[in-house]
Amino acid sequence: MVDVDVSGALPFLSEVEQDKARQQALKAFEQVKHGSGEGAEWLGWRTLLESPNDAILEQISSLAQAIREDADVFILCGIGGSYLGAKAVIEALGSFFPIKQDLEIIYAGHHMSGRYMDQLLQYISQKKEDGSPKSVYLNVVSKSGTTLETALSFRSLRKWMIDTYGEESANRIICTTSKEGGALNELIDEFGYRKFVIPDDIGGRFSVLTPVGLLPIAVAGIDIQTLFYGAVNEYQALEETPDHVIQYATTRYALHQKGKAIDVIGSFKPELHSFGNWVQQLLGESEGKDGKGMFPATTSYSTDLHSLGQMIQNGNRNMMETFINVNEATSGFKVESSEKNVDNLNYLSGKTFHEINVKAYLGTKEAHIDGGVPVVTLSIEKLNAQHVGSLIYFFELFTAIYVYCLEVNPFNQPGVEAYKKAMYQLLGKE
Numbered sequence: 001m002v003d004v005d006v007s008g009a010l011p012f013l014s015e016v017e018q019d020k021a022r023q024q025a026l027k028a029f030e031q032v033k034h035g036s037g038e039g040a041e042w043l044g045w046r047t048l049l050e051s052p053n054d055a056i057l058e059q060i061s062s063l064a065q066a067i068r069e070d071a072d073v074f075i076l077c078g079i080g081g082s083y084l085g086a087k088a089v090i091e092a093l094g095s096f097f098p099i100k101q102d103l104e105i106i107y108a109g110h111h112m113s114g115r116y117m118d119q120l121l122q123y124i125s126q127k128k129e130d131g132s133p134k135s136v137y138l139n140v141v142s143k144s145g146t147t148l149e150t151a152l153s154f155r156s157l158r159k160w161m162i163d164t165y166g167e168e169s170a171n172r173i174i175c176t177t178s179k180e181g182g183a184l185n186e187l188i189d190e191f192g193y194r195k196f197v198i199p200d201d202i203g204g205r206f207s208v209l210t211p212v213g214l215l216p217i218a219v220a221g222i223d224i225q226t227l228f229y230g231a232v233n234e235y236q237a238l239e240e241t242p243d244h245v246i247q248y249a250t251t252r253y254a255l256h257q258k259g260k261a262i263d264v265i266g267s268f269k270p271e272l273h274s275f276g277n278w279v280q281q282l283l284g285e286s287e288g289k290d291g292k293g294m295f296p297a298t299t300s301y302s303t304d305l306h307s308l309g310q311m312i313q314n315g316n317r318n319m320m321e322t323f324i325n326v327n328e329a330t331s332g333f334k335v336e337s338s339e340k341n342v343d344n345l346n347y348l349s350g351k352t353f354h355e356i357n358v359k360a361y362l363g364t365k366e367a368h369i370d371g372g373v374p375v376v377t378l379s380i381e382k383l384n385a386q387h388v389g390s391l392i393y394f395f396e397l398f399t400a401i402y403v404y405c406l407e408v409n410p411f412n413q414p415g416v417e418a419y420k421k422a423m424y425q426l427l428g429k430e
């Protein structure tokens, strides 16, 4: 289970403030549980875990295995909830550097850089060392099937696939979209592409445990059954004993009520950087409505202590901080001893980087609390598929509960349309 430590935030709140917020969080949890809150038609991310569909997990795993055996490159074409969850898990559990001979995952469709597309097409067109062409698979993910960034990139990539593989391209293109509607479904009908469905009752940012996230994650070689059942376990545990998630929601809500406007969400594990980006969308699109919500700012430590650390320590006191910790070391890499000790680092000889990093976390936490930043720490035991699955569901449930505390519908994102409207007008779309 995800562990929650709010002791670094409590000194900033009175008992009365905590009690009031706790009542609100308990009420919000009941709304989620009984589907009685606004937007309750979007609770499919819970039903998914209540009654797991092993057949779909199996189907995704075996397709992923076949792709892994044949592919050199797997392109995930999507934006927002259609790629952030997969990227988060792949980076959390994968390798920092490409492993030779291993399949390469490339992201596309998440911006409109022509230079990126140009270079991507050149890159996948390059021959392998033995002179043979690269084997490329393309997974386009779009719930609406109409998102401009994704659709534009898919148009170019699909053309490249057809030019390169001819009719066989149909076996190499996999579409993940809604059951019906959208341009993507028309292409699927016309060209017979393989299709995975995003359930109607699950919004993009809550969709990582559907084929949206699971196919790319499985293609990356991660055990999706373990990931999924890690989430199922967390779901079951929190239905029984929601104390941890309620504590975090209570604290964050009480701090927001006191004027905190930014939640700096950081980890001392750089492999969790993209996980922070996933949390950023999950919270940002859920809570940022009606003039309410905290800005979710993702940081990666200790890197950002050398850029944002000053701001967090002494800047405007309008922020709180959420640390995401992993208790167990992910490597035993050690500081070696040096005979001459010119760099004066021998006092650290024999220690692991993990041990030093833990001290950096503890020191940072202490300093930030002293500097007036309330701190909450969320911890998982190990960085593996099971615990990352737990963390995913923890954040999903937390988001729903916390946003209901604000009396906001967590599941829509009406504001995102504003820029699209203005952009399409400028582009002359009919």
Ligand SMILES: O=P(O)(O)OC[C@H]1O[C@H](O)[C@H](O)[C@@H](O)[C@@H]1O
Pocket (backbone or CB within 6 Å): 079, 080, 081, 082, 141, 142, 143, 144, 145, 146, 147, 150, 204, 205, 285, 413, 416
């Ligand atoms: O999956 P799609 O329909 O392409 O949507 C991709 C993303 O774009 C939108 O503008 C939404 O704000 C996001 O919530 C969504 O995840």
